[in-house]
Amino acid sequence: MSTDPISTIVAKNLCTGCGACAGVFPSAIQMFEDPVNGRRPVVENSIRGKRAAEAAVAVCGGATGDWSDLQCQDDIDADWGPVSSVWQGWAADPEVRQSGSSGGAVTALALFALETAQADGVAHIAARPDDPRLNQAVISRDRAGLMRGTGSRYAQASPAEAIKEIAAGTDRVVFVGKPCDVASVKRVSQTQPSLGDQIPLTISIFCAGAPNLQATDRLLDRLEVPKQARLVDLRYRGNGWPGRMQATWVGEDGTEQTSEGISYAEGWGKILQSERRWRCRMCADHTGALADISVGDPWHTPPADQSEAGQSLIVARTEKGQKLIQDAIRTGVLIATPQSRDVIERAQPNLKNNHGAVWGRTLAMRAVGLPAPKTKGQRLFELWLGLSTKQKVQSVLGTWKRILRERLWRKVSISEVAK
Known part of the structure; x- marks a missing residue:
């Protein structure tokens, strides 16, 4: 495995897949779609690639989140x-x-x-x-x-x-x-x-x-898109609020068909978000x-x-x-x-709790020697303290369960890739 810093960020599960490193250094870093691990950068295995990766760390927002320069008044x-x-x-x-x-x-x-x-x-x-x-x-x-x-x-x-x-x-x-x-x-x-x-x-x-891509494929199965069909459109939302998840494809006989669609609640809540x-x-x-x-x-x-x-x-x-x-x-x-x-907070009440839970998840990761993104300028500990006792415990114990279930100690390796 490459020892350049961008590949290390990917391997440690710190990459967000934003594409900035590839955008700034396109000749040495390319983005690939791994069906499981997501869209991630792959660095050219060369001196040029390593130098590009070393410079690209400066534009990576994955390993560190920084609010230090933001003007927060209240x-x-x-x-x-x-x-x-x-x-x-x-x-x-x-x-x-x-x-x-x-x-x-x-x-x-x-x-x-x-x-x-x-x-x-x-x-x-x-x-x-x-x-x-x-x-x-x-x-x-x-x-x-x-x-x-x-x-x-x-x-x-x-x-x-x-x-x-x-x-x-x-x-x-x-x-x-x-x-x-x-x-x-x-x-x-x-x-x-x-x-x-x-x-x-x-x-x-x-x-x-x-x-990830596997989730999308499960969504297509739920929408009853035939495996051999040629997908021509996939709508997740829109055409109403929040709209229905719907696919259009061309079958083997050349005719275009559109699925009946499923609700946003079912598509996101039961298929995609996991x-x-x-x-x-x-x-x-x-x-x-x-x-x-x-x-x-x-x-x-x-x-x-x-x-x-x-x-x-x-x-x-x-x-x-x-x-x-x-x-x-x-x-x-x-x-x-x-x-x-x-x-x-009224419109998105779950997101504030998610921010607070990040502190507990970070504690859980570091307690067992696993890397977690660094955060600067945010009061995540205070948000964590504002959670209920049950939520606090879940943020830590739930993370340890996920570590075991998903084997988060394993290095992320981008293998079955497609541009």
């Missing part, structure tokens, strides 16, 4: 990262709203940045045309491009691979990704200021973790504290049924993020009403 900021303002609303464009995971706010804001010449492109994730089970990093420069990425993609994704294309040009590109992806892109901006200037804005989705990678379970930022804007579901006001038009919780974290949101509302791109800054 308890709300300390729990969630900077929360300047919050709105609940939706995209004024009915097609964007209907197609989006919740209210279409991410797509609406990204499109607004393009149409007002605040950016030349938007880096985001879309399904691979040749295999919709998988994701690819793309840069869209118009509405049609953005629309191919609407709806959540509950599968492994490496949007920071787009850094390769951003660095090759001079365009200003808005970056859209998960909290871990944004964390690594921020590190890129800090280590390479000129490249940081090309990423004028970051938007994070709320995230509860990314399942295969989230261990690094996701050690995540201490599910809402994108390091982004300029964060967007998630306002589950405290749930839809009456899955066909209902969606709504988004929209969080401004920086001045430039707040300005973009306010301008989008003022010009009618977004329809949104202000919310109290503490609404995130």
